[in-house]
Amino acid sequence: QPGLYIVATPIGNLGDITLRALDVLRRCDGVACEDTRVTGKLLKHHGISQPLWRYDDHSGEKDRARLVDSMRSKAVALVSDAGTPLVSDPGYRLVSDAREAGVPITTLPGACAAIAGLTLSGLPNDRFLFAGFLPAKEKARREALDELAGLDATLVFYETGPRLTKSLAAIADWDPQRSVCVARELTKLYEEARRGSADELFEHYTDHPAKGEIVLLIGPPEERTASEADIDDLLRELLAAMSPSK
Ligand code: SAM
Numbered sequence: 001q002p003g004l005y006i007v008a009t010p011i012g013n014l015g016d017i018t019l020r021a022l023d024v025l026r027r028c029d030g031v032a033c034e035d036t037r038v039t040g041k042l043l044k045h046h047g048i049s050q051p052l053w054r055y056d057d058h059s060g061e062k063d064r065a066r067l068v069d070s071m072r073s074k075a076v077a078l079v080s081d082a083g084t085p086l087v088s089d090p091g092y093r094l095v096s097d098a099r100e101a102g103v104p105i106t107t108l109p110g111a112c113a114a115i116a117g118l119t120l121s122g123l124p125n126d127r128f129l130f131a132g133f134l135p136a137k138e139k140a141r142r143e144a145l146d147e148l149a150g151l152d153a154t155l156v157f158y159e160t161g162p163r164l165t166k167s168l169a170a171i172a173d174w175d176p177q178r179s180v181c182v183a184r185e186l187t188k189l190y191e192e193a194r195r196g197s198a199d200e201l202f203e204h205y206t207d208h209p210a211k212g213e214i215v216l217l218i219g220p221p222e223e224r225t226a227s228e229a230d231i232d233d234l235l236r237e238l239l240a241a242m243s244p245s246k
Helices: 019-027 036-045 061-070 092-100 113-121 138-148 161-174 198-207 228-242
Strands: 003-007 030-033 052-054 075-078 105-108 128-133 154-160 179-184 192-197 213-218
Touching: 003 019, 003 092, 019 075, 019 105, 030 036, 036 052, 061 092, 092 105, 113 154, 113 179, 113 192, 113 213, 128 138, 138 161, 154 161, 161 179, 161 198, 161 213, 179 198, 192 198
Parallel strands: 003 075, 003 105, 030 052, 030 075, 128 154
Antiparallel strands: 154 213, 179 192, 179 213
């Protein structure tokens, strides 16, 4: 079937690809990808051979229009180097133009580092906000954190090894009470999800510099579960309100 197929690929462990993804990659007419070498390796691993077209959202308007136009007669798969396309990866403009052009689009969900990190962290996940990469510059990073300060949600960021300790120091300075998790090398041999305060994690990763790929998570401002003391107070108030002398 012609159209656009948004295909998630593994974030480390090559086994994390769906049967449907392999089927589409095998049967489509070509694959739009960030890096033809990276995607070429993945396809080769599965014995698939396809034309590969380099695409990112900075590709020119004309290239994108041509690619969208080809979707009227061809099945085009969109992949990124790893994980779910569009999530801190190219594809947003392509999908938005394809929708506008009335091209059929479907999505093949799969691995996504933000979700993998969230599920492994043990932090509250009933409400979360994914906010991409924290800015590299100190002032912009602080502004980004301040903007999210009031949210009653776990905050999820992508992070790099060289920047991790700077971000942890900034978080310690911003709100030292919060629970933080560094989820590293997810689905790979040295997978790790380390919890602590930003200060504790800062010390740990200063002594043991973090290698590989990282998701950084910050728990909500305060634990939402009421403590026993809170419940005792509440009961006392209720009893007082019910007492006949009132
Ligand atoms: N689209 C991808 C996804 O769905 O996860 C994310 C692409 S983004 C350009 C790359 C960032 O994702 C890395 O810098 C890292 O923060 C995070 N990441 C990707 N793979 C990871 C892994 N295996 N473990 C931890 N973080 C990972």
